[in-house]
Amino acid sequence: MITQTLRVYLLKRLSKYIKKLNIKKKTTIKDIANVLNISPAAVSKALHNDPRISEKTKKAVKQVAKNLNYQPNHLASALRKGKSHLVGVIVPRTNSNFFSSVIQNIEEVLNKEGYNIIITQSNESYQKECNNIDTLLFTQVDGIIASMANETIDLSYYEKIKSKGIPLILFDRGENDLNVDYIGIDDYKSSHVIVEHLVNQGCKRIAHIGGYRHTRIFNNRIKGYIDALKKHDLPLDSELLIECSLTTDDGRDKMLQLLRLKNKPDAVYVASDYAALGALQVLKENNIRVPQDIALVGFGNEPFTAMLSPSITSINQHSTEIGKQAAKTFLNYTKKKTVKQALNKIILDAELIVRESSTSKEQ
Amino acid sequence: MITQTLRVYLLKRLSKYIKKLNIKKKTTIKDIANVLNISPAAVSKALHNDPRISEKTKKAVKQVAKNLNYQPNHLASALRKGKSHLVGVIVPRTNSNFFSSVIQNIEEVLNKEGYNIIITQSNESYQKECNNIDTLLFTQVDGIIASMANETIDLSYYEKIKSKGIPLILFDRGENDLNVDYIGIDDYKSSHVIVEHLVNQGCKRIAHIGGYRHTRIFNNRIKGYIDALKKHDLPLDSELLIECSLTTDDGRDKMLQLLRLKNKPDAVYVASDYAALGALQVLKENNIRVPQDIALVGFGNEPFTAMLSPSITSINQHSTEIGKQAAKTFLNYTKKKTVKQALNKIILDAELIVRESSTSKEQ
DNA sequence: AAACTTTGGTTAAACGTTTAACCATTCTAC
DNA sequence: GTAGAATGGTTAAACGTTTAACCAAAGTTT
Numbered sequence: 001m002i003t004q005t006l007r008v009y010l011l012k013r014l015s016k017y018i019k020k021l022n023i024k025k026k027t028t029i030k031d032i033a034n035v036l037n038i039s040p041a042a043v044s045k046a047l048h049n050d051p052r053i054s055e056k057t058k059k060a061v062k063q064v065a066k067n068l069n070y071q072p073n074h075l076a077s078a079l080r081k082g083k084s085h086l087v088g089v090i091v092p093r094t095n096s097n098f099f100s101s102v103i104q105n106i107e108e109v110l111n112k113e114g115y116n117i118i119i120t121q122s123n124e125s126y127q128k129e130c131n132n133i134d135t136l137l138f139t140q141v142d143g144i145i146a147s148m149a150n151e152t153i154d155l156s157y158y159e160k161i162k163s164k165g166i167p168l169i170l171f172d173r174g175e176n177d178l179n180v181d182y183i184g185i186d187d188y189k190s191s192h193v194i195v196e197h198l199v200n201q202g203c204k205r206i207a208h209i210g211g212y213r214h215t216r217i218f219n220n221r222i223k224g225y226i227d228a229l230k231k232h233d234l235p236l237d238s239e240l241l242i243e244c245s246l247t248t249d250d251g252r253d254k255m256l257q258l259l260r261l262k263n264k265p266d267a268v269y270v271a272s273d274y275a276a277l278g279a280l281q282v283l284k285e286n287n288i289r290v291p292q293d294i295a296l297v298g299f300g301n302e303p304f305t306a307m308l309s310p311s312i313t314s315i316n317q318h319s320t321e322i323g324k325q326a327a328k329t330f331l332n333y334t335k336k337k338t339v340k341q342a343l344n345k346i347i348l349d350a351e352l353i354v355r356e357s358s359t360s361k362e363q
Numbered sequence: 364m365i366t367q368t369l370r371v372y373l374l375k376r377l378s379k380y381i382k383k384l385n386i387k388k389k390t391t392i393k394d395i396a397n398v399l400n401i402s403p404a405a406v407s408k409a410l411h412n413d414p415r416i417s418e419k420t421k422k423a424v425k426q427v428a429k430n431l432n433y434q435p436n437h438l439a440s441a442l443r444k445g446k447s448h449l450v451g452v453i454v455p456r457t458n459s460n461f462f463s464s465v466i467q468n469i470e471e472v473l474n475k476e477g478y479n480i481i482i483t484q485s486n487e488s489y490q491k492e493c494n495n496i497d498t499l500l501f502t503q504v505d506g507i508i509a510s511m512a513n514e515t516i517d518l519s520y521y522e523k524i525k526s527k528g529i530p531l532i533l534f535d536r537g538e539n540d541l542n543v544d545y546i547g548i549d550d551y552k553s554s555h556v557i558v559e560h561l562v563n564q565g566c567k568r569i570a571h572i573g574g575y576r577h578t579r580i581f582n583n584r585i586k587g588y589i590d591a592l593k594k595h596d597l598p599l600d601s602e603l604l605i606e607c608s609l610t611t612d613d614g615r616d617k618m619l620q621l622l623r624l625k626n627k628p629d630a631v632y633v634a635s636d637y638a639a640l641g642a643l644q645v646l647k648e649n650n651i652r653v654p655q656d657i658a659l660v661g662f663g664n665e666p667f668t669a670m671l672s673p674s675i676t677s678i679n680q681h682s683t684e685i686g687k688q689a690a691k692t693f694l695n696y697t698k699k700k701t702v703k704q705a706l707n708k709i710i711l712d713a714e715l716i717v718r719e720s721s722t723s724k725e726q
Numbered sequence: 727a728a729a730c731t732t733t734g735g736t737t738a739a740a741c742g743t744t745t746a747a748c749c750a751t752t753c754t755a756c
Numbered sequence: 757g758t759a760g761a762a763t764g765g766t767t768a769a770a771c772g773t774t775t776a777a778c779c780a781a782a783g784t785t786t
């Protein structure tokens with residue numbers, strides 16, 4: 001009679017035998033070493049152009065590697081070197097032209113240096129953003145490039161990244177209090193450019209549908225708006241300054257709110273193209289002529305601003321440059337091994353793209 | 364006198380000493396084992412709820428892990444297990460609502476099962492797509508979910524994935540010849556739905572600005588268009604069937620081409636919302652009333668179709684469902700260990716979203 | 727009480743690569 | 757002709773985790 005112990009034992013021997021049969025293994029550095037009768041270490045060095053390996057050996061190794069269709073095991077080298085060559089990217093969402101363009105440029109720069117990126121979306125949710133950070137840390141990324149969700153106020157999670165010694169670079173939506181690298185446009189100045197443009201078009205009562213002040217960029221846009229009004233001797237009317245989440249629906253709501261005023265504005269500067277879209281819909285529904293009755297300016301230069309009629313004047317945020325600079329800032333960390341690094345705050349000048357919604361009020 | 368050899372030797376000893384000084388190491392499974400005076404193996408098993416570890420030990424291990432702020436090293440486990448728990452996603456671009464929504468849903472489903480995704484964009488370029496596949500394979504992804512670039516005709520690169528035994532799931536843009544899982548909508552039927560709708564609105568001369576036939580989905584849309592015309596006893600006029608890349612500029616060009624015809628169409632079915640946008644711009648520039656003079660239907664239900672005036676009728680592609688199904692199809696591979704797996708071809712019914720550009724021709 | 731099972735672990739090897747340390751030759755210079 | 761350097765490698769350990777194989781002690785059958 002076969003006992004339980006014996007049965008288990010036989011089963012194990014069998015499975016071991018079967019395993020030896022299907023030798024579908026991928027080629028490793030060891031295989032190459034065997035073919036050439038050298039050590040695996042020599043192969044590794046040859047593949048990395050180590051000066052202590054002769055040209056002859058290098059050529060041979062590379063040839064055999066090609067023949068055996070060798071693909072280096074990234075996991076093994078990452079484990080050994082303590083570097084994953086992966087960079088995490090966190091954005092509120094990818095389906096905005098700005099973010100997807102930034103991502104594309106980050107990818108372009110980093111790929112050239114042998115880095116890959118992992119993109120995650122927070123959907124503007126603080127919870128999701130924390131999860132994203134966790135999964136990125138779990139995946140052992142070498143760095144994180146992020147733009148914060150609108151909701152995010154508590155920064156302890158970002159501190160977590162810093163405390164692990166992983167480079168963190170923020171762009172567009174970045175909190176200044178976190179002492180960290182940052183790339184973005186000059187929001188304060190952008191507001192000045194917009195107000196100045198509207199004043200030149202003859203506007204005298206300019207409203208601002210902005211984001212919440214706790215987000216630095218929106219705060220800066222608000223401050224710029226206020227200072228620019230002062231500069232042009234326009235009165236600051238608290239009725240005309242509204243904070244919200246800047247969704248399309250918010251744009252609709254807040255525009256309606258402005259239309260209900262006794263003393264209506266003759267121009268509205270909206271801090272996001274999506275909210276500007278909502279505002280435009282409301283204006284059209286109420287048969288208010290844009291720009292003749294009320295001029296409109298958005299922010300972000302999303303492609304759809306050019307598709308609408310009237311097309312919407314907006315601010316171009318230089319996504320290309322922001323993406324490239326963010327990637328380069330990260331690469332600086334990997335190259336210089338200095339522990340303490342000077343912080344990079346790169347502020348780009350934004351550009352006003354003038355379209356129908358704010359031109360030639362007189363005509 | 365200190366010789367070169369001696370100098371090098373001393374330097375090495377020094378660096379070794381320094382290394383021992385800054386012990387900023389992350390906590391590993393070994394540290395936990397040391398604290399509890401058990402073996403690292405026991406810790407690993409405890410963390411994975413192995414039945415051979417007592418509840419008491421498990422609790423202790425988890426407590427210590429939390430205290431020491433233990434983060435498992437994903438690279439090490441991936442190397443050991445031969446699984447990276449990373450899934451590669453390739454899309455033509457992320458800044459389309461369809462793709463970003465698909466991605467979001469893939470991510471949602473996979474994250475729950477402990478998988479992360481790496482998103483790459485091909486920008487509709489075959490070259491870039493090949494590079495993406497290479498980097499994904501290099502990163503040792505456990506599977507690839509892809510939608511092919513318009514340019515892609517040569518499928519040898521995709522064969523490369525299959526030959527490595529890595530699950531490949533295609534969605535939306537997927538070639539049937541590659542014997543591989545696929546999730547998409549019923550393009551053939553969608554064309555029928557569109558043509559039927561236009562006929563119901565009183566259209567009698569329906570043009571189609573489509574994609575190139577070598578992409579399966581565009582071929583199916585063309586076939587559906589042709590068969591639907593036959594079904595409704597409408598003549599098929601080769602002048603009215605145009606193939607192109609379906610960019611916004613293409614939409615403009617091809618619409619102009621249609622307007623130059625002696626016998627103009629009274630409806631245009633465009634196989635992409637972006638091209639439909641170009642077509643609409645041209646129609647408006649030429650003071651052609653939409654839908655009264657020419658009705659217009661797009662494809663993809665991009666958000667901007669609802670923003671324009673007139674808003675564009677379009678086909679909703681069920682991005683949510685496609686993303687979820689794609690992720691689930693991949694997960695099936697990881698769960699069942701059967702070598703040969705039945706191929707999944709999931710074809711979803713598409714939904715026509717009727718808007719201003721094609722309604723009430725009579726009014 | 728002999729024969730086996732169960733419980734709760736331990737040991738050691740393995741994943742594929744990198745790298746510090748070592749070594750045998752050959753070359754160079756005084 | 758011998759101290760030292762240069763050349764072209766080799767050896768072995770390490771990265772952190774998982775897992776097959778083993779084992780001691782306590783419990784259960786017959």
